[in-house]
Each structure stands twice: as structure tokens, then as C-alpha cells.
Amino acid sequence: MIRPNRTLQGLSLGLGFAFLYIPILSLIVYSFNDSQLVTVWTHFSTRWYAALLQDDELIAAAWLSLRVALLTAFASVIIGTWAGFVLARLGRFKGFTLYTAMINAPLVIPEVIQGISLLLLFVELEKFFGWPAGRGVFTIWIGHVMLCISYVAIIVQSRVRELNPSLEEAALDLGATPLKVFFTVTLPLISQALMAGWLLSFTLSIDDLVLSAFLSGPGSTTLPLVVFSRVRLGLNPEMNALATLFIAIVTIGVIAVNQVMLASQRRRLAVAT
Amino acid sequence: MSTPIESPVAAARTPRPRAAWLARLRPSGRTLVIAGPYTWLLLFFFVPFLLVVKISFADMELGIPPYTELVTIDQGVVHVALQLSHYAFLLTDSLYFATYISSLQVAAVTTLLCLLIGYPMAYYIARSNESARNLLMMAVMLPFWTSFVIRVYAWIGILKNNGLLNNFLMSIGLIHTPIELYRTNIAVYIGMVYSYLPFLVMPLYAHLVKMDLRLLEAASDLGAKPWKVFTTITLPLSKNGVIAGCLLVFIPAVGEYVIPELLGGANTLMIGRVMWNEFFDNADWPMASAVACAMVVLLLVPMALFQHFQAKQLEEGRK
Numbered sequence: 384m385i386r387p388n389r390t391l392q393g394l395s396l397g398l399g400f401a402f403l404y405i406p407i408l409s410l411i412v413y414s415f416n417d418s419q420l421v422t423v424w425t426h427f428s429t430r431w432y433a434a435l436l437q438d439d440e441l442i443a444a445a446w447l448s449l450r451v452a453l454l455t456a457f458a459s460v461i462i463g464t465w466a467g468f469v470l471a472r473l474g475r476f477k478g479f480t481l482y483t484a485m486i487n488a489p490l491v492i493p494e495v496i497q498g499i500s501l502l503l504l505f506v507e508l509e510k511f512f513g514w515p516a517g518r519g520v521f522t523i524w525i526g527h528v529m530l531c532i533s534y535v536a537i538i539v540q541s542r543v544r545e546l547n548p549s550l551e552e553a554a555l556d557l558g559a560t561p562l563k564v565f566f567t568v569t570l571p572l573i574s575q576a577l578m579a580g581w582l583l584s585f586t587l588s589i590d591d592l593v594l595s596a597f598l599s600g601p602g603s604t605t606l607p608l609v610v611f612s613r614v615r616l617g618l619n620p621e622m623n624a625l626a627t628l629f630i631a632i633v634t635i636g637v638i639a640v641n642q643v644m645l646a647s648q649r650r651r652l653a654v655a656t
Numbered sequence: 657m658s659t660p661i662e663s664p665v666a667a668a669r670t671p672r673p674r675a676a677w678l679a680r681l682r683p684s685g686r687t688l689v690i691a692g693p694y695t696w697l698l699l700f701f702f703v704p705f706l707l708v709v710k711i712s713f714a715d716m717e718l719g720i721p722p723y724t725e726l727v728t729i730d731q732g733v734v735h736v737a738l739q740l741s742h743y744a745f746l747l748t749d750s751l752y753f754a755t756y757i758s759s760l761q762v763a764a765v766t767t768l769l770c771l772l773i774g775y776p777m778a779y780y781i782a783r784s785n786e787s788a789r790n791l792l793m794m795a796v797m798l799p800f801w802t803s804f805v806i807r808v809y810a811w812i813g814i815l816k817n818n819g820l821l822n823n824f825l826m827s828i829g830l831i832h833t834p835i836e837l838y839r840t841n842i843a844v845y846i847g848m849v850y851s852y853l854p855f856l857v858m859p860l861y862a863h864l865v866k867m868d869l870r871l872l873e874a875a876s877d878l879g880a881k882p883w884k885v886f887t888t889i890t891l892p893l894s895k896n897g898v899i900a901g902c903l904l905v906f907i908p909a910v911g912e913y914v915i916p917e918l919l920g921g922a923n924t925l926m927i928g929r930v931m932w933n934e935f936f937d938n939a940d941w942p943m944a945s946a947v948a949c950a951m952v953v954l955l956l957v958p959m960a961l962f963q964h965f966q967a968k969q970l971e972e973g974r975k
Contacts, residue, residue: 387783388882395776396792402773402850403799406810409820413813423818466693470970476690480967485697487966488959491904493911495928496948499935500704503711503945506721529700536693540970561685586801592914596936607805614809614918618816626806633801637794 407630414623431624438621441609448589448606451520455527455588456581462528463535463580468569470536471543489533498597501526505598518600526594531587535580542576543569575644582640586633705952712945713738723941742946755925756954762841762916762926763909766848767856767902773849774856774901779890781857782864793861800854808847808918815843815919839921847915852908856901863897864890896965903962911951927951 417428435441466486476482489497505515505522515521550572554564570577592607599605613619714723715737728735746752781792799807814820815837822834837843867890875885913928920926927947935944952959 387780391776392780392783396780399773399777399853400795403796403853406807406814406850407799407802409813410806410810462693462696465689466697469690469693473686473690476686478694481702482690482694482697483967483970484963485701487963489701491907491959491962492955493908493928493951495911495913495931496705496708496951497701499931499941499944499948500708501700503707503941504700504704507707510721525700532693532696590804592805607803610803610805610809611914614805614812618813622806622809626803626810629803629806634798637798637801641790641794 407626410623410626411630414620414627416620416623419620420618431620432628434621435624435628440604441606441621441625444604444606444609447520447603451523451527451605452585452589454520454524455531456585458524458528459531459535459584460577460581463532463584464539464570464573464577466532467536467539468543468565471540486533486536489529490537494530494591494593495597497529498526498594501529501594502597518598519603522598522600523595523603523605526598527584527588527591530591530594531580531584534583534587538576538580538583539573542573546572575647578640582636708945708948711942712742712949713740714942714945715739716940716942721941722939739942742943745943746946746950751925752930752950755927755930756950758925759910759927760954762844762848763906763912765845766852766909767906769845769849770853770856770905771898771902774853774860775898778857778860778864778897782861782867789865793858796854796857796861804851805914805918808851808915811843811847811850811919812838815846838919841920841924843919844916844924844926847919848909848912851915852905855904859900859904860894860897863894863900867893896969899961899965903958903965907955907958907962910955927954 413424414431415427415429416424417430418425470483470486501522502518505518505525509515509517546569551564551568554568555561559567590607591605592611595605595608596611599608610622610625614622710726711723714726716722717724724737724739726737728737777796781789781796784792812819816822817834817836817838819838821837822831825831826834837846871889871893872885875889876882880888911928911931912926913932916924916926916929917932920929927950931944931947931951934940934947
């Protein structure tokens, strides 16, 4: 076995991770700074965390974002799984190329394009059918689902392809309807992919700024919109505190999910051997 | 002897044409299963895009919605009004031309820098031992899971004139006056590379980790130097990962809005930013739609390449 060059390995990984983590560390350190000026260190303080708790606009926006993210995650997993299953198991059908293009394009297309196009759809729908009346949680939700289903579909289709088709065939031979096979055999087998898709959709939704900017109306300001309108004006220590909370929650979440996945992997290995 | 065999065949043959005809009328389960997500995607992805094309030919108007109708019927006469001036303006205005060039350039340089930083990272993570690998990939992903706006914001504190970087360089005596970074194109590049790096490392890592290491051993046993092994085996085998990663960075980077807005100066021209300003500041929806169409035209080739590449992967998975 050839060993990679240790010096080069240490150097490129060290520099790479320093680049990725120095900004995050600076956010955390300066969130505990007493000074109003973010870059001048005076002394340790938690005043910006206290200010965060008093900030009603921010808290309201956070609740709204959380609600939208939960709605988005559930809807994207349902629609995305359906779309991914069609991609993996139904072979080529009429319009297959257009179908794959419509799944792949949202992965890369600049969000401003998707934002304006969905906005125009809702405006025209309102003009002709009087629905949806204005923009708000519902329109943001649809936008976020459009953003996420492609990711879920790709995750699900690659997992479905790995499955042994004889499991589904056996169930069919034993007389189960295709729908029953899907719900009792396929879905449990791909549950981990569903979980990954759910988590990804949740984070994409709670983090989205551009689509929300196009699709939100008065009274439906999400957290990234509030954060953006404040950091646009320059440095703001309260945002450092918010960032630190975010990072803490995400780190705990990622570690927990990783533990759960490792545990279930080990269990599967134990069953297999 | 022949009757018991023939009769069921004959019995099955007679009602068949009618049943087939009926079956064609009633959509099969398969069609219904396909139609579900297909309709959703048509309604919320394809149709909206056609609307953008339509509105880009409309005229701006005060009202709700703030654009004119293309087709109006007045006393039994159908009037079709196509406003072509937006496109004429897009094609002739020199500022717009500079914006296209600068968007493509920023995206290309970002992609290249991501590749220069991301390839060694992905390569060495893939060559680490198995327990370290998962941990390191998690560390690459972690920033991606935290708020994007806040991560870009972090760079303001670092790059400002009295920010961390300038303070550090001045304290070690390397420079005496702060370097102007915040609100320049350099800041935009740093922010872009920082935000898009995980998108390149992930697909690249996925390709590099699957590689058969025995090929490298064979080459090395046959006397190839490490650099030669890398350029003749590793690099060609990771080609698909490189292409996927580069496209995942380049295409969204062309239309980026948030990073140039937060870190760039007034002279940082990006097409996403121009579109945003036309829409939100000038409330010129038709012009913004025309800019969106121009952006799609600009991205047509890379998008087609991405689609081709994804379809190829799909075919490989099928085998």
C-alpha cells in the first residue's frame, strides 16, 4: 500500500481547514466581546446573548423560519422520494429527458432565476384565479420545496438503485400490490436516505435567503432576511451571538445524527454476520 | 386432443381488442405514478420559466402586477404587444456587456481557486484511514450546514480596514497601513471560494475514495514516480468528479447575489446583483425577467453539460 506524502497531506489539510474554520472561530470569539465595535476586544461579556433574547423581531422571524423549514422538510421528503423512485425504478418513459432535466436543473440554477420565475407564477395565478392571495408562508413554502426536492430525489434514487430488487420481487410474487410493496418493503429499506433528505431539506430551507426574498410578503420575514438586512449595514455583535448559537446547535445536531447513523450501521453489520 | 388447448386461446382472443382499447383510455398505475412528480415539476419549474420569458417582452406599468399584458382584446381585435427594447438594451448597453464578462470571470476564477484548494483536500481526505475520513468529511460539511449569510458576514470582520487580518499583519510589522480588501473584488473572491468549496470537495471525494488503490501500487511497483502516478492514473480517474464539482461551483456562482452585495464594492458587477436591483430597487419586473433570460442563455452550455453528466451517471447506475 502506498502511503501519501505526510508533509503535503498535513499542509494541504491544515491550510484548507484553517481557511474553513478561522472565520467561524472569529465569530464565536467576538460574540463574547463586550465592545460595540466587533473587531476591538475589550473584555468577556455575554451581553449580546442577552440582547438576542430581547430582540422580538429576530425571535419572531426565527419561529417563522422554523415552521417553514419543518413544513418544507416533510413535503420535500414526500415529493422528492416519489420523484426519485420514478427516476430509479420506472425505466425510460416518454419525456424522460425533460424529467431528468427538471430534477437536475434546480441543483445548480442561480436562485435569483428560480425566485423571479416562481414569483411570476404566483402573481399570474392570483390574477387569474385569485389564489394564492398575496405572498406569505405558503408561497415561501412552495419555493423551498422546489429547492429541496431535487436533492431528495437524487439521494433517494441512488439509494433505491443499491437495493436488491429480489426483495421487492419476492413480495410481489407473494401477492402484495405494488403500492403495498413500496410502503412495506422499499420505504423501510431506504429510511436512512429519507432521514438524510429530511435533514438536508430542513437546513436548506432554514438557510435560504434569495427565494424567500422574492416569495415573502409583508409580515412573513424569515430569519435569513432579518439577518441579511442587518449585516448589510455592517458589523453587528448581536449577529455574532446568533451565529454562535447556530454553530452550537448544528454541531450538536451533526454529531448526534452521525452517532445514530453509525449505530444503525453497526446493528446492520451485526445482523448480517 | 386439440380442443382443450384451442378453446381457452380462442376465448381469450375475442374480448381482447375491446379490453385493450379500454385499457388505453384508463391511465395505468405506472402512468399515474409518473404523472405525480412530473406535473409538480412542470407546474413549479417549467411553467414559471415560460412566464419569465413572457414577462420579459412586456412593458413596465404602475399597478399590480407591474407589467402590461402581451395580448389584449379590444372590440374584437386581438392586439399583441411585444416589447423588444429590454433585449435591445441588454445587447447594446456596454455596462451590461461588462457585467456578463465580469460574472463569468468571477465564476471562473472562483472555480479554479476552489479546485486548487479543494483537490488536495479531497485527495488527502480520501487517502486518510477510514475513521479519520468520516470525521474530516464531517468537518468539511459542518460550515455548509451553518447559516450562509452569517458565514459571509464573518469575512467582513476579518477583511475590514481595522479588521482581524489587517490588525494581525500590522502587529507583526508586515504592513504599516491597512490593505484595502473589504468592498473590493478580492473580498468577493475570498467569500465565493469560502462558500462554494464544500460543493467541489464533496463530489471529488466521492470519486477519489472509490478508486482502486491497487492501480496506484501497480504503477508504483513498475517504477513510476509519485507525480507520474498522480498525473497518469489518479487525475484521469477522478475526471468526472472534477467536472461535477466545477459545474456545481461555476453555474450558481455566475448568478450569485449575496456575496457581491455583502463583500463587493459598487464596482463589483455581477449579473445576479443587477437583476436583483432591477427587480427590488427599480421595480422593473420586465427588465429583471429579461436579465434572467440573458443569464440562462449565458449558462446554457454549462447547464447542458451538467445535465449530460448527471444523465450519464444515471445510466451507469442502471447497469
